[in-house]
Amino acid sequence: MTARIQYSRRQLLQMGALSAGLGLLQGCRTMVDQSLPAPAAGSSLYFTACSGPLPDARQKQQAVERLRLAGYQLENVQALDRRYQRFAGSDAQRLGDLNQLISRRRAPQLLVAGRGGYGATRLLPHIDYGRLCPLLRESGSQLIGYSDFTAIQLALLAKGGLGSFAGPMVSDFGAKQLSAFTLNEFLTTTTTPNRQLRVDTPQRHNASGEGIFWGGNLSVLSSLVGTPYLPEIKGGLLFLEDVAEQPYRIERMLQQLHLAGVLAKQRAIFIGDFNMNRQVDIYDPGYTLDAVLEEIRRLTGVPVLTGIPFGHVHDKTTLPLGFPARFSADGGGLTLQFFDYPVTPANPQQKELLSTASPL
Numbered sequence: 001m002t003a004r005i006q007y008s009r010r011q012l013l014q015m016g017a018l019s020a021g022l023g024l025l026q027g028c029r030t031m032v033d034q035s036l037p038a039p040a041a042g043s044s045l046y047f048t049a050c051s052g053p054l055p056d057a058r059q060k061q062q063a064v065e066r067l068r069l070a071g072y073q074l075e076n077v078q079a080l081d082r083r084y085q086r087f088a089g090s091d092a093q094r095l096g097d098l099n100q101l102i103s104r105r106r107a108p109q110l111l112v113a114g115r116g117g118y119g120a121t122r123l124l125p126h127i128d129y130g131r132l133c134p135l136l137r138e139s140g141s142q143l144i145g146y147s148d149f150t151a152i153q154l155a156l157l158a159k160g161g162l163g164s165f166a167g168p169m170v171s172d173f174g175a176k177q178l179s180a181f182t183l184n185e186f187l188t189t190t191t192t193p194n195r196q197l198r199v200d201t202p203q204r205h206n207a208s209g210e211g212i213f214w215g216g217n218l219s220v221l222s223s224l225v226g227t228p229y230l231p232e233i234k235g236g237l238l239f240l241e242d243v244a245e246q247p248y249r250i251e252r253m254l255q256q257l258h259l260a261g262v263l264a265k266q267r268a269i270f271i272g273d274f275n276m277n278r279q280v281d282i283y284d285p286g287y288t289l290d291a292v293l294e295e296i297r298r299l300t301g302v303p304v305l306t307g308i309p310f311g312h313v314h315d316k317t318t319l320p321l322g323f324p325a326r327f328s329a330d331g332g333g334l335t336l337q338f339f340d341y342p343v344t345p346a347n348p349q350q351k352e353l354l355s356t357a358s359p360l
Contacts, residue, residue, distance in 0.1 A: 007350035016356070028208030028214065044346045045072035046108035047170060048097040048295040049079040049088035051148040052117020054171060057081075063174030070187070072110070073347030080114055080170060085094055087119040095123045098152070102131040107139035107151060108191065109344050115171035116147025116312075121220075124155045124229050132268075133160025142190055145169050147312065149217030155229040159213065161333030163322025163341060165189065166216060166239070166310055181315040187354055189318035191346040197317060197336045201307025203329040204297075207265045213325035213338065222253040225260045234265045243312035247284060251292040258299055268303045268327060269296070305329050308336075 045067060054060050058082045067074060079097055082089035101107050135154060136143065141276045143153065143164035156162040165190070168182050189195050212233050215221060218240045224230040224295065232265060257263050274289060297304050305327070310316045321342035 027096075030184075043072050043344065044075060044108040044114055046075040046101075047077060047114060048095060048111055048149075048152075049082060049114035050094045050123060050152055051113070051119040052086060052115055053083045053088040053090060054080055054115055054174070058169060061173035061174075062176075062178075063170045066173050066178060067226050069349065070183075070353060071132040071347040075108055086117070088114055088117075088227075091119075091122050091126075094119060095126050098123070098132060099126075099128050102128055102135055103133070107135050107141045109139070109141060111136075111141060111143045112173075113145030113169045115169050116145075116149060116217075118148055120148045121223070122188060124151060124227075127152075127155065127159075133162040136162055139168040140344075141343055142344065143188075144190075144318070145242075146310070147217050148220060151224065151229070153216055154214075154221060154224060154231060157322045158229050158231040161322075163343075165318055166241075166320035168316060172316070174313070179314050179316070182205065182317075183353070185272065185317040187346065187349050187350050189320070190344055191350060191354075192229050193229045193339075193341075193343050195320070195338050197308075197319075197338075198333065199307045199309065199335075200333045201302075203305050203307075203334055204347065205303055206330045207268060207303040207305065208326075209237075210326040211235045211237045211267045211322065213237040213239060213270075213319070213323060213336070214321050215322065216241070216304075218242040218250065218253050219245070222256050224283050225256060225262070230262075231319035231322075235267050236265070236296040236346055237268050237270060237327060238263070238266045239270045239272060239310075239319065239321070241274065241308075241311035242247040243275045245274065246281065247287050247289050247292050250289060251295065254292065258296070263296070263300045265300060266302055268328075268329075269300075270306055271304060271306045272308040273313045273316075288304040305334055308332060 033095065064074060064077060076097060079088065082093055084090045088094060144167040146166045146169065153164040157162065162283050168186055170181060214231060214233055214236055215238045219242055221240070264270065271293065293306070310319055319337045323341040324339045326337050
């Protein structure tokens with residue numbers, strides 16, 4: 001069920017050069033800082049650390065250097081150094097990453113989560129949705145993350161109608177080897193309106209439609225059932241991903257969404273990468289993720305479409321969440337087109353990076 005976005009061999013080589021180029025630039029940072037143009041106005045990138053801490057200082061430093069080389073003016077970098085118990089700071093500190101923004105006249109252009117883990121749910125009752133959501137919307141801010149950060153994203157959508165993006169976090173930008181695919185998809189989606197995603201995974205049924213594309217991490221999303229922080233979306237396009245869960249656990253969470261009436265209200269369900277790493281036991285022979293999805297199709301009558309290249313994996317796309325989208329699926333694959341999400345004009349550094357892996 002692995003998906004591929006189709007690129008030519010030359011494009012893949014260019015994208016590899018893109019990632020390698022950033023690595024070389026890091027090694028020559030002093031010279032680069034003197035020669036690169038200053039980041040364009042509006043390229044501000046603000047870090048939020050609402051869940052778990054980064055595992056080590058190297059990961060933070062790698063991410064900070066790479067994002068600076070991509071032309072971003074970084075804010076709230078100190079949040080990435082915090083540690084308290086298993087969290088990236090106390091509840092008050094982590095909440096402050098969001099609520100302190102309401103004192104500003106204009107919010108940063110991008111807000112990028114540090115990493116997943118656990119802790120975002122603790123903050124949900126205390127976020128100032130009434131002031132934060134209008135500020136972020138009027139500023140055209142792009143809120144980016146996944147995993148445990150799904151709780152924040154869903155709550156902002158439910159309480160304030162604010163969309164966001166499923167995309168790479170600091171933990172991804174700070175990986176030992178930065179994925180050129182992930183970087184290219186991130187830059188393309190955040191700077192390009194009406195983005196189209198084509199996936200070549202064959203689909204079981206022909207289907208098409210449109211609606212609000214929403215969702216995120218299955219474990220986090222299902223835990224919000226019965227709370228005011230799960231959006232009530234009818235006719236939506238529900239996207240789900242997760243990591244290291246056995247098939248029966250995935251079905252149990254999907255059954256919870258089904259019994260709560262969430263799945264039947266959707267126009268289609270989109271499955272990302274579940275990165276199961278052979279999470280099976282002696283009771284699982286023949287009971288696979290495919291078997292789970294077939295049961296959900298039977299129960300709900302809703303198209304379940306697979307192969308979205310996003311999840312807890314090295315190579316991931318970037319997906320607008322909470323915004324309109326249109327899809328078409330058949331035996332030849334799946335096409336998704338997104339509309340009306342905020343974009344940031346690419347600065348000179350980003351244009352250079354994108355031209356390295358531009359479509360031919």
